[in-house]
Amino acid sequence: MKQTIVAFSTLLTATLAMTNVVYADEQADKQSIIKAYRTMNAAVERKDINQAYANHAPEYTLIRQNGKLINLEQLRQMAQQNFKTIRQINVHHEIQQIQINGQTATVISIAYTSAIISNPKNPQVPIPFSSVSQYQDIWKRTPGGWKAISTNVLQENVARGQQSSQVNRQNFTPEQRQLLDQQQMMLWNQRLRDMEMQRNMFNCMNGLGYNCGNSIITP
Numbered sequence: 001m002k003q004t005i006v007a008f009s010t011l012l013t014a015t016l017a018m019t020n021v022v023y024a025d026e027q028a029d030k031q032s033i034i035k036a037y038r039t040m041n042a043a044v045e046r047k048d049i050n051q052a053y054a055n056h057a058p059e060y061t062l063i064r065q066n067g068k069l070i071n072l073e074q075l076r077q078m079a080q081q082n083f084k085t086i087r088q089i090n091v092h093h094e095i096q097q098i099q100i101n102g103q104t105a106t107v108i109s110i111a112y113t114s115a116i117i118s119n120p121k122n123p124q125v126p127i128p129f130s131s132v133s134q135y136q137d138i139w140k141r142t143p144g145g146w147k148a149i150s151t152n153v154l155q156e157n158v159a160r161g162q163q164s165s166q167v168n169r170q171n172f173t174p175e176q177r178q179l180l181d182q183q184q185m186m187l188w189n190q191r192l193r194d195m196e197m198q199r200n201m202f203n204c205m206n207g208l209g210y211n212c213g214n215s216i217i218t219p
Contacts, residue, residue: 026098033098033107036148037109040053052079060147061151086117087126089114091111093109104138110135121172154196
């Protein structure tokens, strides 16, 4: 009887030790993936095309909401063109879920992007741009670390300040220009509030908010 108890105790200890190792490995994997998102965001803000896609596998594919597929080379070319017109850009990923499945991982995230874009028709009045998008990313484990192999766009909301591109500031008095600046700032703040509301809606849809039946509030 005593030997049975000792054997059971040894087995239980070994099982707990293995569980702790697996948990530690999974946490390390998650941190590696989160770090990859941060690296990508920082590279985009620097407009560094190579580092922006350094953690993407060669077979990477972006799947738009309409089902259109964009491969990595096409995505790099599109980003390179966009970088030429972007004066300033800020990107942030909110990781909602990371599920490790052996050699692959599934990540649900919300990406917040705000940018100031050059206006070729009126260089003095740049175009504000903002977007809030929800993605499902698939990553794979490689000898060089975790690499993204696909992105599925789940939801996308893009706002672009078309009105500002139609304003000719040269025809305005200083007082009118000041008023225009105030109006554009109000427009930009409204877009930021819309982005926050969209984020809260995403959280409620994914069960991350509370009191969602009455008002959209996130912890």
